[in-house]
Amino acid sequence: xxxxxxxxxxxxxxxxxxxxxxxxxxxxxxxxxxxxxxxxxxxxxxxxxxxxxxxxxxxxxxxxxxxxxxxxxxxxxxxxxxxxxxxxxxxxxxxxxxxxxxxxxxxxxxxxxxxxxxxxxxxxxxxxxxxxxxxxxxxxxxxxxxxxxxxxxxxxxxxxxxxxxxxxxxxxxxxxxxxxxxxxxxxxxxxxxxxxxxxxxxxxxxxxxxxxxxxxxxxxxxxxxxxxxxxxxxxxxxxxxxxxxxxxxxxxxxxxxxxxxxxxxxxxxxxxxxxxxxxxxxxxxxxxxxxxxxxxxxxxxxxxxxxxxxxxxxxxxxxxxxxxxxxxxxxxxxxxxxxxx
Ligand code: PLP
Ligand code: COI
Numbered sequence: 001x002x003x004x005x006x007x008x009x010x011x012x013x014x015x016x017x018x019x020x021x022x023x024x025x026x027x028x029x030x031x032x033x034x035x036x037x038x039x040x041x042x043x044x045x046x047x048x049x050x051x052x053x054x055x056x057x058x059x060x061x062x063x064x065x066x067x068x069x070x071x072x073x074x075x076x077x078x079x080x081x082x083x084x085x086x087x088x089x090x091x092x093x094x095x096x097x098x099x100x101x102x103x104x105x106x107x108x109x110x111x112x113x114x115x116x117x118x119x120x121x122x123x124x125x126x127x128x129x130x131x132x133x134x135x136x137x138x139x140x141x142x143x144x145x146x147x148x149x150x151x152x153x154x155x156x157x158x159x160x161x162x163x164x165x166x167x168x169x170x171x172x173x174x175x176x177x178x179x180x181x182x183x184x185x186x187x188x189x190x191x192x193x194x195x196x197x198x199x200x201x202x203x204x205x206x207x208x209x210x211x212x213x214x215x216x217x218x219x220x221x222x223x224x225x226x227x228x229x230x231x232x233x234x235x236x237x238x239x240x241x242x243x244x245x246x247x248x249x250x251x252x253x254x255x256x257x258x259x260x261x262x263x264x265x266x267x268x269x270x271x272x273x274x275x276x277x278x279x280x281x282x283x284x285x286x287x288x289x290x291x292x293x294x295x296x297x298x299x300x301x302x303x304x305x306x307x308x309x310x311x312x313x314x315x316x317x318x319x320x321x322x323x324x325x326x327x328x329x330x331x332x333x334x335x336x337x338x339x340x341x
Contacts (some may be wrong), residue, residue, distance in 0.1 A: 001112050004153075004235060008073030008120035011155040014268060018151050020110035022103040025133075026093050026145040033268030036110050040150070040341070049132030049142035056186040057086035058129035060285045061247075063108045063340065065118040065152070066328030071340045074103045078247045081127060086183035088228050091141040095130060100340070103128070103149050108340045111151050118327065125154040125286070129186075137233065157223075157286040158205060164308050165282070167221070169271070170195045174242075177213050181242030188244075192222035204283065208295060211240060212273060218269045224284035225249040226292075228269065228277040229277035229314040235262050236277070238269040248283040252318055254334060259321050262314075274302050289319045 012218045017040045024034035049055040059079040064072055080100035104126060108115065116122035128149040132142025158165060172195040175181025180188055192207070199207045208226070211217040216236045218226055225246040228236040235256040237249055258264040274280070280292040291310040294301055306312030312318060324330030325337065 003115075003117065003230075006153060008115075008116045008122045008153070011116075011153055011154075011308045012159070013125075013154045013157045013233055014285035015152050018114045020107060021148060021150040022107045024095070024099070024103070024147045026147070027140040031093070031099070031147070034117050034147075037043075038104055042146070042148070044133055045135045047135035047137055047265060049134065052136060053132075053186075054187045055092060055142055056092055056129060057083065057090055057092065057184050058186060059083045061104070061126045061128075062285055062326075063104075063115055063126060064326050064328075065115055066116055068143065068328060069118070071089050071108060071112065071115050072326070072328065073104055073108065073250065073340060074338075075247055075286060075336045076101045076338055079128065080248070082184065082247070083130075084246065087130065087184060089180060089183045090185055092130060092132065092145060094315075095147045098251060100128065105338075107149050107151055107339050112341065114134040114151060117154050122153055122155050124151050126151050129270075140204035154286070155179075157284075158290050159334060161332050162291065162311060163306075164291040164306070164311070165202075166294045166308075167206050167208045167292055167295060168199050168202065168204035169295065169297045171200065172198075172207075172209075172210040173212035174207075174219065175212070175244060177211075179242060181219070181287040182244060183296070184244060185248065187264050188221065196222050204296065211242070211259050216272070217271055218271055218274070219243050220246075221282055224282035224287040224290070226269070227252060227281045227289070227315070228274070230276045231276070233262060233314060234265055235267045235314075235318075236267070236312050238268060239266050239276070240268070246284050246286060248322070250268075251336065252283055252289070252322060255318060258327065258333065260317055261332075271297075275305045277304065279306045279315050280304050281311075281315045281318075288323065289315055
C-alpha cells in the first residue's frame with residue numbers, strides 16, 4: 001500500500017475526502033448490513049428530519065500509526081457506547097456497538113494510505129455520525145436513519161500547536177441543566193457556534209462555558225473538557241451532568257492515578273478556585289491535551305504559573321504518557337489500544 005503524498009507535518013484540522021466511507025441504513029425497524037462506499041455525498045429528501053429538527057449525533061476518534069508500524073485506535077468501544085447514549089436521548093435507534101467497532105476497523109483498513117506515518121505529528125480522524133433521513137414535518141422522530149463513518153487526516157486542532165491558549169469566559173450557555181450537554185448531539189455544536197465566533201472575533205482561542213444555572217462552576221469548552229493541576233500536583237477535573245463525558249479525560253484520570261501516581265479529583269470546580277491552580281489544559285480527541293495559559297473573565301485575567309510559552313510540567317507528563325500509549329511506546333496496561341492492522 002502506497003501512502004498518499006501529503007505534507008503530513010503541516011496539515012491542519014480540516015476535512016479532505018478519502019477513498020472510502022461506511023454507510024448503513026435503518027428502515028422498517030432494522031439496520032442493514034452496512035457497506036463501504038466511495039461516494040462521499042449524501043442525497044436526502046428536503047424534509048428529512050435531520051434538516052428540519054436537527055436529529056443527528058456524532059462521534060470522534062482517531063487512528064494512529066504505532067512505532068512498530070501497526071495501525072491502531074484508542075478505546076473505540078467507548079465511542080460506540082457514548083453514541084448509543086446519544087441515540088437514546090435523541091429518540092434514534094442505537095447503532096449496535098459491536099458493529100460500530102467493526103465499522104471503524106473496516107473504514108480505517110480501506111483508507112490505510114491516508115493514515116499519517118508514525119512521528120509525523122498527524123493522525124487519522126474518524127467521524128461516525130447518524131441522522132434521521134425520512135421526511136418529517138410534525139415534530140417527531142424519524143422512522144428511517146443513516147449511520148455513516150468517514151475519515152480524514154488531521155494535524156493539531158488549535159493553530160499554534162502546543163502553544164498555550166487564551167480562553168474567555170462566555171456569556172452564552174452551551175447546554176441547559178437536564179438538557180443534552182452530556183451527549184454528542186449536533187444541536188449542541190450549533191448552539192456553540194455564535195459563542196465561538198464571538199470569542200474568536202474578540203481575539204480568544206476558545207470559550208469557557210460555566211454552569212448555566214448558577215454561573216459559578218466550570219463546565220467545558222465547545223469541544224473539549226478542562227483539566228487542572230493544583231500547586232501540590234493533584235489532577236482536578238470538573239464533574240457536571242451537562243458536560244460531555246470525554247473519553248480522553250476519563251483516560252487521563254486513569255493515567256494520572258495509575259501511571260503517574262497522582263491524586264485525582266473529579267468534582268465540581270468553582271470558577272473562584274481557578275486562580276489557585278498551577279496548570280490548566282483542554283482535553284479531547286481533537287484537542288489531545290492543549291495547554292491553557294490564560295483565562296479572561298470580562299477583562300480580569302487569570303494567568304497560570306505555567307505561562308504562555310509552553311505546557312506546564314505536569315500536563316506535559318500527562319500528554320507524553322497518553323500519546324505514548326496511543327503510539328505504542330508506553331505499555332498499554334489497561335487494554336485501551338485496538339490494533340486494526
Ligand atoms: N467535550 C466536547 C463538547 C466535545 O465535543 C469533545 C469531543 O469529542 C470532548 C469534550 C472530548 O471528548 P473525547 O475525549 O471523547 O473526544
Ligand atoms: C472531537 O474531539 O472528536 C470532537 O468532536 C471535538 C470537535 C472537533 C468538535
